[in-house]
């Protein structure tokens with residue numbers, strides 16, 4: 271169908287942190303990922319959203335764009351109370367934790383794709399690799415962020431010689447045995463307990479994708495029939 275009008279676009283992703291004290295670290299993680307902070311507003315003690323509000327865009331080049339916005343704000347009290355009750359009733363983190371919670375956590379630990387997440391398609395594999403190395407270092411060594419970040423890379427499926435060679439030469443993907451969903455692309459999941467997500471409100475997952483140019487469409491960056499056919503072949 272011919273496009274004779276500008277398309278509607280994705281507006282924003284609103285992310286939440288739990289406590290006011292979590293705001294500086296949550297905002298720092300988003301900056302360390304590489305998102306561009308446009309401005310922030312200090313808290314107003316009177317309202318339900320008492321912590322700071324931050325406005326990011328996913329890429330400095332996307333500043334003033336309309337479909338790449340991330341908001342960061344505090345979880346409102348009524349929502350917090352529901353999450354607290356869910357965790358309490360299911361015994362999350364206790365010796366009587368629900369078996370269903372244990373099974374869900376195991377599934378998510380095996381594959382972050384299993385749960386709710388938000389994905390960014392990167393324009394540069396080199397930038398994606400630099401981000402991964404930066405986050406892995408922060409998670410290992412940084413006094414504030416240590417232990418708050420889990421990075422899970424999926425390398426490109428084997429079969430395209432030049433892509434395979436690039437993977438073997440990559441400081442991030444060379445030793446990875448997990449594979450991307452779809453051909454000629456990579457995925458990296460970044461999970462953190464500093465942001466709210468999922469049914470227990472204890473974890474949020476970003477996905478960062480890169481698709482090598484010049485091949486048939488990948489499901490990660492183009493919902494075309496090419497992507498559908500390639501996916502069917504992959505699953506066969």
Ligand SMILES: [Fe+2]
Nearest residue numbers: 383387389477
């Ligand atoms: Fe995904």
